[in-house]
Amino acid sequence: MARYLLTRALSLGLSLIVASVVIFALIEVIPGDPASYMMGLNATPENLAALRAELGLTGSPVTRYIDWVGGMLTGDFGTSYTYRVPVADLVADRIGVSLPLAIYALTLSTLIAFPVGIIAASRRGTWADHGIMGATQLGIAIPNFWFAMLLVLLFAVTLRWFSAGGFPGWSDPTAAIKALTLPAIALALPQASILARVMRSALLDTLDHDYIRTARAKGLTRGQAIRRHALRNALIPVLTIIGLQFSFLIAGAIIIENVFFLPGLGRLIFQGITQRDLIVVESVTMLLVFAVILVTFLVDLAYALVDPRLRRG
């Protein structure tokens, strides 16, 4: 177990270092001058020099990289050029929207996908299975922004149960959760469809294994065999997909955030790019990379919890 944890942790650290180098190189070192890129064509040399100093673009790339990484380690992500506030504050605000939204969507998708996948697998070949498979196909095929607009039309415009967009902040948690509900549903639909299909096929796979037959020979009913033996064995591929989906939800909700006017991380990075605020882009990208790698690490830990064979050594 110690060895497994150590190698996983080492790989996490290494991935972070490699990612930081790549991001730094792409944005700062490779072609041209970030300052002139940010100021546009009509910048005066004085303004450019001032901006360069402000951005910390003076000095060798190596010292700048060390400054950047060192800053992030102490919580200093630099100051946004457009917002004129520390990037750390900007990110903190946005994470307050993006992280709960991602967790909300993932919880919904898991709550839907598990029972649906299990039902489809245990009734393989029946109308229930075919119906569920057809529905998930549809769930994957429907673009989620279009589905989001349908949700807005029905629940916000016609029924007036939810607001059509915006985020009131966490001072009123009920209102905040209400504001995140439609976006979470829109995000969860394709995720749940994919997850249900993975759950179904993983479960069908394990149901073919010899130990299910052994369990049945011991007197377990079909349902007991699924619950006590098949489910946990089917969890490994499902966990992989959940990890991927969570990583995607943190950064990839950008379209849904736009549909619902949510101040999330996706929109922050999008605005950063369009407004050429490279400090924001650089730091938020690094943060997202960190989140993705962390989630992967957690999924690896979950594997080891599920499967004793990985704890060896």
Added chain:
Amino acid sequence: MIAIRDLSLSIHGTPILRGVSLDIAPGEILGLVGESGSGKSMTALALMGLLPQGARTTGTALLDETDLLTLPEAALCKLRGNDIGMIFQEPMTALNPLQTIGAQVAETLVIHGRATRAEAQRIARDRLDRVGLSAIPLDRYPHELSGGQRQRVCIAAAIALNPRLLIADEPTTALDVTTQAQILDLLKSLVAEDGLSLLLITHDLAVVADMADRIAVMQTGAIVESGSTAQVLAQRRHPYTAALFAASAHTPSRRVHRADEPLMVVEDLHRIYPGARTLLRRGPPVAAVRGVGFTLHRGESLGLVGESGCGKSTLTRALLGLDPVQGGDIRIFGRSILPKMPDSTRAGIQVVFQDPYGSFDPRWRVDQIISEPFHLLPDAPRGADRRARVAEALRAVHLAPEDMDKYPHEFSGGQRQRIAIARALITQPRILVLDEAVSALDVSVRARILDLLAELQGAFGLSYLFISHDLTVVRAITDRVLVMQAGEIVEQGPTADVFDRPSHPYTQHLLKAAPRLPDMTERLA
């Protein structure tokens, strides 16, 4: 206790069993013998009520007064594990890898509500002790146990509630001979001491000959002969029983043209694997092959026997030039194959594996499969010439030349093994390595493949290196034999000498463990 009357079974309309009738008395061992597809396992699954979807049965299968065939599923669940326990062929996969063995044995008790959790643990401990695993703690996981130990865990789970009948479906087929002997002993003692009945399903007549009180022989879904073990084995009234018996002990007639010309010389060969990684460095290296030396002569048939993990497969891979070696030399046709085997040598030494289906690309036609080794030849035949060579190879293994346009799935297991042999022959090799080449085949098919190998050896003057865990087969087809244990050759010599007068304790141990068919002709007279 068990009375099956006129049991017929069809699955999706395909008839599987036809009028099977069987009786099992309390405390009795019934051996159910037959080849694959004869319906042995389906008979057992019918008793358990675990038939696959689409199965329809007629007839009756009484456990005392209860007809198991008409029992509703809920009642069957109560019965399984309680009155009837079952164990299967593959101990490696028969246990849930994510659960401790203690939990899996205790589950039988918990599921039936017959014990509290703590009590179930205690009984699980008791049952594991009973099957000879007193040294293994309850919190071990299946991957920490050997195949034989896992089969014991399965038995412990099956007997947790003291069922009246234990069904063992090929319980030792996947195990080494010495482990097989131990498991069979355990089953025997369970019957003798705990008074349960045993339905022992196997393809191996030698196993039942030693175990069963009575034998029933199955062929294509019907019982063709049944009676006391001694009677069935001695009289063999049904031609199928006689054929099975003959095939089990089949020795092909071979004309040996052994020349004193060494084709493969192995000297002091070492194959060392780097040790497993620990936290920061590696553990000690593992020597899988240690100082192996032998010579294979032209026209000779050399056997290599040993149990799983002894290094046979590692040695074979090294001989085929598939793995690097860490010491010693391999010379084939007078030329060292180290560090890399030249193509010209490779064309002269070909291999046939255990599972031909696994070694064929299912999307390739037979002619593509057979002609593949041509890439080893500098002047490989093309076009019509190529097809003629493939047709010739197919004829040599008694398949029709027209078969070359078919795909592997259109053939039976025995035919696929013939295709694998044809593929090995296509480059006109001088050495054929047969790696468990007949181990997966039914006895009758195996007998015919052995005949074919004997015939090919005579016709082409081939040398065989015959690797197998099956001592009967090795005895039937080899001139000399190597016995391997823990990476070393512990004994070698003429096959008859080694088998009749084994000098090394390990060889003696192996031969003693191997189940043998009694010589019934003698007993009759």
